[in-house]
Amino acid sequence: MPKGFGDFVRKCREELREQDERYSVRQVAQRIGVEPSFLSKVERGDVPPPSEAKIVALARELGQDPDVLLALAGKVSSDLQDAIRRRPEVFASLIRELRRMPDHAVLRLVREVRDGKW
Amino acid sequence: MPKGFGDFVRKCREELREQDERYSVRQVAQRIGVEPSFLSKVERGDVPPPSEAKIVALARELGQDPDVLLALAGKVSSDLQDAIRRRPEVFASLIRELRRMPDHAVLRLVREVRDGKW
């Protein structure tokens, strides 16, 4: 783990804390359902990032995109994995094809699909 | 694991074996770099599917699509996961958008991208 996860979480939490006392390690830990010492170690990169469920809870708590936080933790949301596993050839070829495309190209694709031309 | 993985591997291997003696548990195990007893247990669902590397080697050996075999094992190829992790928002929205689309729609998309219209 390239240590980005813990730093990011700590930064987010401390920023929120400037406005609201309820964003201490202890209180956030309690709200997402882990021990304070564990969250402390996670933030300092002392232990690897927690499970997907806790990361999603943390993202909620910090007002961050769960997929981004999961990515920082080196993970991919299990519902995305499910989608790929259900149709491996299709999604594998799609992702490999788009891997090297710039963001705006992929996003244009998303919008076209969403606008029902398919 | 819904037990499909082992059965599928065994079926593939035994089919190949009708033509070629070299597809015994022992010899295949040796070629993919595991103990025969381990492959035997894998095929019978006695233990969970092996690591990604072994599954890919097995797919090669059996002439199967690695992504399909990985999917049967409940996994997603790590290079696909990497692609998603590098741009979580983009790929997450893309996959969630396409999740409920029929195969032919997604494949048409793949072809259009490949044909450089983007």
Added chain:
DNA sequence: GACTATGTGTACTAAGTAGTACATGATACA
């Protein structure tokens, strides 16, 4: 100056992952 909250250090654990090593009994063949 006792009380409380805060962040952190130490020690431990239960379950899962990914196999190896070796022994056994059956089968084939020469």
Added chain:
DNA sequence: TGTATCATGTACTACTTAGTACACATAGTC
């Protein structure tokens, strides 16, 4: 009839995951 090959059963292990439990030192506060 030995020997080589086959599939499989039993036992064990090192590593990782995902945390808990509790003690500790510090800082504010009533």
